Amino acid sequence: MRSTSTRAATARTTTSRVGRPAASTSARLRRRGIAAGALAAAALVALTGCGLQSAAAYAPDAAPGSIEKIDGLPADATITVTSKNFTEQLVLGKIAVISAKAAGFQVVDKTNVPGSVPVRQLMLAHDADMTWEYTGTAWLTFLGHEQGIPDKQEQYDAVRKADAKSGLTWLPPAPLNNTYALAVRSEAVKELGVTKLSDIAKLPVDQRTICVESEFNSRSDGLTPMLKKYGLERGAADGVPDSNIKIYDTGAVYTATDKGSACNFGEVYTTDGRIKSLDLTVLEDDAKFFPAYNVAPVLQTATLKKYPQLKTIFDQISPKLTDETLQELNLRVDEGGEDPGDVAFDFLRKNGFVTQP
Template sequence: MKRIVAVILMLLILIISFVSNIQSAGNTITVSGGVTSESQILGSLVSEMIEHYTDNKVEFLNNLGTATIDQQAMQRGDLDISATRYTGTDLVTTLGEKTEKDPTKTLRTVQTQFERRFGYYWSDGYGFSNQFTFLVTKETAKKYHLKTVSDLRRVASRLSLGTDQAWYKRAGDGYLAFSKYYGMKFRDVYPMQVGILYDALVNKELDVILGYSTDGRIGSYDLVMLKDDKKFFPPYAASFVLSKDTLQRYPKLKGILNKLSGTIDTKTMQKLNFQADDEMLEPQKVAKEFLEKHKYFEEGEKK
């Protein structure tokens, strides 16, 4: 009799544990963080807001490197919130549309098409646009009289270029399209991780790099940004995206995360990136300190 009771108790414990695990999994929201400091900071901002204003847990995925990978994960149901998406990138790569130079038109097109095709909510944006920008040292700019991207055409065949790996391969607004648009080819092109581009430039291992306008190292390394005078690059306003299933399961989430919309300008994002890249602070720490400093957690009680 005692053995039967013991077996029953064990079964009850297993059942309770199983049910608890299911409930816990159902209460978890997956958020992508990307591989750059910026995407991880924005992913951490989203995660912190969710955990403060809801009872949900967050699973933070920091190994999804591109918009394409994020989109595939969302369509498989493996990702609830893509914290860092850029309008110009998804307009071309995900939607297959032609590049559009007008920021407002680009945003509206992406918002409309994402809702129509996938049922996703594309937010109005954090408040900044992270533009691709060609960068050189002051020494190189002075030596070759460089102020605009067009100025590179005279000397590109003698210079090496370092780029983001994803951009180099990308159709529509990637390297091949750029080369044709501006009518230039560099002597050598080296696709690599974004994190090492800046050091390679400063150490004279590269002559030119394609960086990001919100990168804090532009100021700390005193680099020169070359103007995209022929306006090749579309606008890249940063936004978060919620999947259809997430909207249905957590209808209040849109309002909570929209507290972030329109509140982070380019200079602010540069400072946040600088804290992560130069001061070596963890992106999560940078995000939490920013939210606390600007009183995001005091706008309403935890729900």
């Protein structure tokens, strides 16, 4: 077994992109949809040709806790778990791997797959039994709809119904909703009197300063339509003048928002660990503009029929997966250098799902 320091180094290698935490980079790619997925699909073909193997296959052993060993489970009962290759997905994937092991399954670990579309292909081809997927990704990228559904339950219900035709079952979603948002430095919440997006329109024009990435700046569901939804015209002297909008790289958006010099508000992803480490406050999307990206366990329907106990396992875990929890877990990997498997085990152990073997 590799040492903890070696595993941490591997985690940093596999989850970082150009000096930025992969949680942010991959979230951006996830929202680009099919184009990004097509590139990743080509990578999957190359990997499959030589036998798909995870570059981060380590996952600690665990003994049962509230996740009990399944009575009468055959010794050779096997399930295959897959995930994408950014931090949050690696942690979620390892949570599934460790939980299934504790329940008595032999687990084939196909986490760390490059991209949303290749993971989807593994599921549709019955080459994987389980993954964690985002409702918005499935609806927009896989099912081809042009607009997401902001209501979390409606978005989940729509995806679950549609995917049933593909032989996939969506279990109840987690509270975690990895979508776009605007955030403000926490010390300015009281100073500016803002807790929700509609409050921005109440500020003097010179305080309506916003930092965003170039993609969010130009998306059909990005900054301009968001401002319109909240009664603010982009470029208007009495709305949000163009001089109030700054375009930065992802990391610089977070830093500028934290400093408050270039902008009071910055585009963020709601489960990014930097929200916690920089003490930013996410503004409530009170007009329900942003689509829902709740994560949920997705299983082969045939696998779930064969092992219905899997629903009991994931129904325990999902309610504990909140935005705040994943901010913390993502941060431990991206800034703390911990291995996703170790972080996943610690989450499961602290919640009593598994115990130390």
